[in-house]
Amino acid sequence: MKICKTIAEFRLQRAGAPRPVGFVPTMGALHAGHASLVATCRAECASVASSVFVNPLQFDQAHDLERYPRTWEQDVVLLESLGCDLLFAPTAAELYPDGFATTVAVAGPTLGYEGAHRAGHFDGVATVVAKLFGIVEPDRAYFGKKDAQQLALIRRLVLDLDLDVAIVPVATVRDPDGLALSSRNVRLSAKERERALGIAAGLRRAATAWQDGERDFDRLIDVARTAGLDYEYLAAVDPLTFQPPQPHGPALLVTAVRVGATRLIDNIELDAQP
Numbered sequence: 001m002k003i004c005k006t007i008a009e010f011r012l013q014r015a016g017a018p019r020p021v022g023f024v025p026t027m028g029a030l031h032a033g034h035a036s037l038v039a040t041c042r043a044e045c046a047s048v049a050s051s052v053f054v055n056p057l058q059f060d061q062a063h064d065l066e067r068y069p070r071t072w073e074q075d076v077v078l079l080e081s082l083g084c085d086l087l088f089a090p091t092a093a094e095l096y097p098d099g100f101a102t103t104v105a106v107a108g109p110t111l112g113y114e115g116a117h118r119a120g121h122f123d124g125v126a127t128v129v130a131k132l133f134g135i136v137e138p139d140r141a142y143f144g145k146k147d148a149q150q151l152a153l154i155r156r157l158v159l160d161l162d163l164d165v166a167i168v169p170v171a172t173v174r175d176p177d178g179l180a181l182s183s184r185n186v187r188l189s190a191k192e193r194e195r196a197l198g199i200a201a202g203l204r205r206a207a208t209a210w211q212d213g214e215r216d217f218d219r220l221i222d223v224a225r226t227a228g229l230d231y232e233y234l235a236a237v238d239p240l241t242f243q244p245p246q247p248h249g250p251a252l253l254v255t256a257v258r259v260g261a262t263r264l265i266d267n268i269e270l271d272a273q274p
Contacts, residue, residue: 001080003087007095007135010088014136017086018046023138023165025129028052029069029183030078033173037142038082040170049136050079051088053095057103057124069183088136095131104130106160109152109242113233113254114265125150126157133163141165146172146180148254148267152242172266174200180266187262196259198226203268206253210270217245220270224253232256232263239269 004010014021022045024037041048052075059065072089079087103123110122133141143151155167173181178200179193188196206224214220217236225234234255238245245251251270256263 001076001084001087003076003089005089005091005094007090010086010135013086014049017049020045020139021047021049021137022168023132023136023141024048024050024084025132025141026050026052026075027054027068027183028075029071030075031173031181031183033144033146033181035078035082036173037144037170038079038084040168041140041142042083044168045140047086048082048084049086049088049138050084051090051132051136053088053090053128053132055124055128056092057096057127058121059124060119060121069186088132095128103127104157106153106156108156109149109240112242113235113237114149114256117232117256122150122153126153129154129157130161130163133165138165140168142168142170144172145169145269146182146266148239148252149242152240155240178204180264182264184262184264188259192260192262195228196257196262196264198229199255199257199264199266200268202226202229203253203255203266207268207270217251220253224255230258232258236270 002013004013022041024041026034038048038050054068054070056065104126105123106126115122143154145151151169158165158167175181177197179185179196180200202224206220209220209223220236221234236245236251236253237243239250239252252267254267256265
């Protein structure tokens with residue numbers, strides 16, 4: 001695996017990479033969810049590129065940026081073991097040099113939920129993804145379904161800017177107890193983790209109710225709500241627009257929950273209505 005710290009170095013290595021080139025952007029602190037993205041990319045692409053960059057533009061709280069886990073050595077070992085060919089690991093100064101003055105803002109699917117609770121977050125995501133796509137020039141890019149609103153943003157970004165990259169969503173990876181994998185899970189105490197299991201359990205109850213024929217979204221939301229959890233939001237949305245679901249269209253239940261000092265997000269897909 002070739003590790004590149006500068007844009008020029010990465011572009012030099014990328015020039016000779018067999019196509020299709022698949023890309024898995026990350027902020028490091030890699031876990032089995034990231035491994036699933038890289039493994040899927042490896043199975044589908046001739047070349048695998050990844051990035052490790054803790055993007056300061058997408059943190060609305062300075063202490064969140066400072067606290068974000070950084071596990072560089074372990075990340076390199078994992079990516080190499082999964083068959084990653086190229087790793088782009090720039091500094092903030094490399095991506096955002098003095099005088100940097102451009103921000104990419106995507107409206108539409110970013111206007112509520114995470115967008116409402118994390119000021120500037122999605123502008124930071126859109127900006128760094130647009131830059132990374134311009135540098136890496138991937139044929140396919142892989143993103144986890146757990147960050148559903150981010151996925152909707154990236155699909156919109158690619159569509160609106162006519163970017164020549166296929167976006168490939170990959171299923172959420174969960175621990176055996178059902179908790180969706182997240183770099184933030186390490187912050188949970190044993191008791192907090194036990195409480196956090198109620199997030200996925202509630203979503204599963206709602207999915208079962210849907211399969212049993214319930215089509216009232218207000219009722220499904222009530223079924224998904226687990227007592228004792230501090231919900232920031234719990235809602236049904238169209239997975240592409242993050243607006244209310246259309247009749248006979250796909251639907252997604254999305255939620256954000258505070259467990260102690262840790263904020264967790266999760267979602268579950270509902271089949272298209274009959």
